[in-house]
Amino acid sequence: MAERGVQAVGPGTGAWARRAGALLLALAAGAAAAALPDPVLEARVARLSEELRCLVCRNQSLADSDAELARDLKRELREQLAAGRSEGEVRDYLVQRYGDFVLYRPPLKASTALLWIAPLLLPLAGLAVLWSRWRRARGEDDEDAAPVQGGEGAA
Amino acid sequence: MRIRPLLGLPLVAFAVLVLLLGRGLQLDAHELPSPLIGKPAPAFNLQRLDAPGTRFVPAQMRGKVWVLNVWASWCAPCRAELPAVQALAEGARVSVVGLNYKDSAEGAREWLKANGNPYAFTALDTQGKAGIDWGVYGVPETFVIDQRGVVRHKHTGPLTPETVRKELLPLIERLNRG
Numbered sequence: 001m002a003e004r005g006v007q008a009v010g011p012g013t014g015a016w017a018r019r020a021g022a023l024l025l026a027l028a029a030g031a032a033a034a035a036l037p038d039p040v041l042e043a044r045v046a047r048l049s050e051e052l053r054c055l056v057c058r059n060q061s062l063a064d065s066d067a068e069l070a071r072d073l074k075r076e077l078r079e080q081l082a083a084g085r086s087e088g089e090v091r092d093y094l095v096q097r098y099g100d101f102v103l104y105r106p107p108l109k110a111s112t113a114l115l116w117i118a119p120l121l122l123p124l125a126g127l128a129v130l131w132s133r134w135r136r137a138r139g140e141d142d143e144d145a146a147p148v149q150g151g152e153g154a155a
Numbered sequence: 156m157r158i159r160p161l162l163g164l165p166l167v168a169f170a171v172l173v174l175l176l177g178r179g180l181q182l183d184a185h186e187l188p189s190p191l192i193g194k195p196a197p198a199f200n201l202q203r204l205d206a207p208g209t210r211f212v213p214a215q216m217r218g219k220v221w222v223l224n225v226w227a228s229w230c231a232p233c234r235a236e237l238p239a240v241q242a243l244a245e246g247a248r249v250s251v252v253g254l255n256y257k258d259s260a261e262g263a264r265e266w267l268k269a270n271g272n273p274y275a276f277t278a279l280d281t282q283g284k285a286g287i288d289w290g291v292y293g294v295p296e297t298f299v300i301d302q303r304g305v306v307r308h309k310h311t312g313p314l315t316p317e318t319v320r321k322e323l324l325p326l327i328e329r330l331n332r333g
Contacts, residue, residue: 055292
């Protein structure tokens, strides 16, 4: 509607209005780009803060937490990543200050070895128990076949 | 009946689990070991509350055993621990420096006026940047730094007269001697 109204005044003014409109749009886009943070950087901050622990809330990641310290630490991540440091360097920076506890994925070292191998060891132990029982059950079947009394399986 | 070696295993496993869980109950989950212990104190350069215009750098304390106590006027446990901080400052040859964490200079000044000032002086960490460098995750926190600028001890949470008497004062005395 407005476009047609402007054009009714004359073709010259219409072109000027359109150009002014385009200029305004460009300005608005520029302002929005300046106000919005860099999406690539934000994605890196988000990804990194997913795997870091919020120290005050304990069982929440930095990404999920809105605690004061979590916000400060996310700001620190953003600044360091923007300054060109790698994810690994920023992670090390936090570990040096807050310890391994800040990591949701604990590193593999002597003190955490049990944590990492237990999920492998436990099923193996279970299988070993099952296997030994199965073997005994078969052994007892054999005993049943033979004329021996007093075996546990005989009752 | 034959002896089955695996029969007692569940019982033993259960006993071990109970022992581990019992130990876990005794540990304070909120006390994190600081990775800074045994490492050089992180540097910062902050304005002093008592004398605006002068700045405090931890390197200025070289050759002295000193304590950095992180506090804020918005922190209720900080007020609760003030008598213990006072006892610490009076009980040993040690400078207790305050690190005012994420606070305003006016708020800090008023708080000290209202509650008493046990600190040799206080440095202002308004942005909380130095706090992050020192691994601060909850105020109050207390660090003991030796003559060579190495962090020797960290206490998280409010100091009590007991922790001051039993842990901090003996440690500071030992550091002062050697």
